[in-house]
Amino acid sequence: PISPNSSKFRDEEEEKYFEKLGNLYQYTPPEYGFIGRDLEILKIEKALFRHNILLLQGMGGTGKTTLLNYLRSWWQTTNFAPEIFYFGYDKQAWTLTQILFDIGKRLYKKFEFANFQAMNLTAQMQKLLAKLRSESHILILDNLESVTGQALAIQNTLASAEQKQLQDFLTRLVGGETRVILGSRSDETWLQGAFRQNIYQLRGLDAEARTELSNKILERNVGDKRKIGKIREEEDFQKLMKVLAGYPLAMEVVLANLKNLSSQEILAKLAAADINLDTGSEDKTQSILKCVEYSHSNLSLDAQKLLLCLAPFSGFIDRSDIPNYAKQLQKLEQFQDDNFDKFDEAIQEAINWGLLSLINEDIPQLLQIQPVFPFFLKAKLAESDAATREALREGFKNHYIGLARSYNRYMESKEPQERQIGIFFCRLEYENLYNALQICLEKQETIDIFFCLFQYFYINNDIPSSLKLSEFVCNAQVAYPPEIRTGEIGLEIVMALDRLAVGYLQTQNYPQAQKSYLRVIELSQQLQGVEATQIKSSLASTYHQLGRVAEELRQYDQARDYYQQALEIKIEFGDRYSCARTYHQLGIVAQQLREYDQARDYYQQALEIYIEFGDRYSCASTYGQLGLLAQAEENYAEARANLQTALEIYVEYQDEYMATVTREILESLPE
Secondary structure, eight states, rough: OOOOOOOOOOOOHHHHHHHHHHHHHOOOOOOOOOOHHHHHHHHHHHHHHSEEEEEEEEEETTOOOHHHHHHHHHHHHHSSSOOEEEEEETTOOOOOOHHHHHHHHHHOOOHHHHHHSSOOOHHHHHHHHHHHHHHHOEEEEEGGGGTTOOTTTOOOOOOOHHHHHHHHHHHTHHHHHHHHEESSSOOGGGHHHHHTTTEEEEOOOHHHHHHHHHHHHHHHOOOOOHHHHHHHHOOOHHHHHHHHHHHHHHHHHHGGGGGGHHHHHHOOOOOOOOGGOOOOOOOTTHHHHHHHHHHTSSSHHHHHHHGGGEEEESEEEEGGGGGHHHHHHTGGGGTOOOTTTTTTHHHHHHHHHEEEESSOOTTTTEEEEEETTHHHHHHHHHSSOHHHHHHHHHHHHHHHHHHHHHHHHTTTTHHHHHHHHHHHHHHHHHHHHHHHHHHHHTTTOHHHHHHHHHHHHHHHTTTHHHOOOHHHHHHHHTTOOOSSSSSSHHHHHHHHHHHHHHHHHHTOOOHHHHHHHHHHHHHHTTSSSHHHHHHHHHHHHHHHHHHHHHTTTTHHHHHHHHHHHHHHHHHHTTTTHHHHHHHHHHHHHHHHHTTTHHHHHHHHHHHHHHHHHTTTTHHHHHHHHHHHHHHHHTOOHHHHHHHHHHHHHHHHHTTTTHHHHHHHHHHSSSS
16 A cells, blocks of 8 residues: 655745746647657657767758757656756857856756856856766757858857857767757858767658648648548649658648649749748748748858759759759850859758758768758749740750660669669659650650650559650640651650550550550651651551550450561561560460460560570560460479569569569469
């Protein structure tokens, strides 16, 4: 039995108790409540045990101050530390003298504090250092970017002598019991002796937290649950969420506009840098433009000018490729006299001020863009003349046409590692490639970027995305004038229509697929000024695909006729490699008609060509079909050998989908 014999407070006990309650930090949640950050809190706590001083760095709008305020409350509730001291440089320029006074007032009793005050600054610092190094308190210095900021841009700066005092104090806390968090947008190199390599990069909210925050914003600003449900299902809403990247301030400001605008309209306004999307507040914690301007104003004038050239980019920048981008710009009249030698230095300044950040510490050239930084740059760019803005779009477009061709070559490579490089960069660069493709369509120019993106979706088996992209491109090309529809651009129109037909075929929309392929044949025969081999290649490919459509409809005799037409054209102009695909499909038709010997002959011809040309990946499909053929003939040993070879190739090329399918067939074979 427990018998708590509590007694009444003595007067001094009661005073001490309520004084302690009064000194506790009273946490005020943000507008939509504190959401997510569980993993971040765990990582921050672990980092503080590894080294007692941590730099919490993040772009504007990531919610650093919100997180630190929540941590004050959380650590207070969980008794993580006896005392938690917080000094925000967004409110005032805290000098070391003021910090020592505030900490001493809370750590020392009345008379001891009076003695402490009587000491000079050096003695105060040494006395307090001894206490802090031996006791497990928490010290938080937030918004430190203000300390060294330009005086004209930021009010709460410290003189160099005061910076040196603060630096000395923090460095002397290294290795002690008190844990220190330094919150900043900047890299704070002047304090690196204190935090060393202990840096935590705060990014956007995770997927679950993003959904929760967006739900709360929609509930407040849209209200109607049915309308909210429709909004969430829209693809444009998903694009918008991707653009905002889970940054709380950007989400709160931008998503609130869904009260009056659609997701598509908001995306268009972001692309056009319509400042009416913003709150109009002068407070950097409420306005996305002011939030970015706060950091941007601290860049050198040269850096500000050079970084305007990043306005067309979204989400990602390959730092190592920026010199090539600069070369494209310098080919244009408006940028011929510009000096891009310091472009990399400007990018480093933007990293230092949290406008760009590393995606992966191990690959420093891959950079993430602060979600609203391009929006801010476009707003700044609007102040330039129209010719400069148009030249920037032209340079950006030309840069990505070149990159798209390079990525496509990688994805079509026979080497698995090269294919993965192409896929990796297309995933990171998707928004930039898509934006450049839109410019190409607007100018009615080459659509090489489309073929790259289609290949990316095709390799990843993302059929809905490839079909939607193909429909978008083909619809845009309808507006092309007749005079450019028969030359090189006409050939690209035919090729785009072919990709559209592939999408219809893969989604089992056979009537539309057949209609599109027949239209491809019609347009191919109208081409002029195009090499005969290109036209023949297009026709051969289309007859092959018409064979696929007939095959899916179980019209095997019709399918065989189409495949034979394709094969005759390929043999005529000597495209031996392309013959392999058609031999492969002829094998499938023969197998369906139970003409097993004929089927095996076709498969063997396809396999010989693939081996001859070193196309190991394509061999996998043919080995798979040989395995299925042997299975149909109940030759299970041969079936297992061929399927095992196919599986090994799929694993080598990291094709998880086909590897899984092949593995399931293998497991189903009788012993």
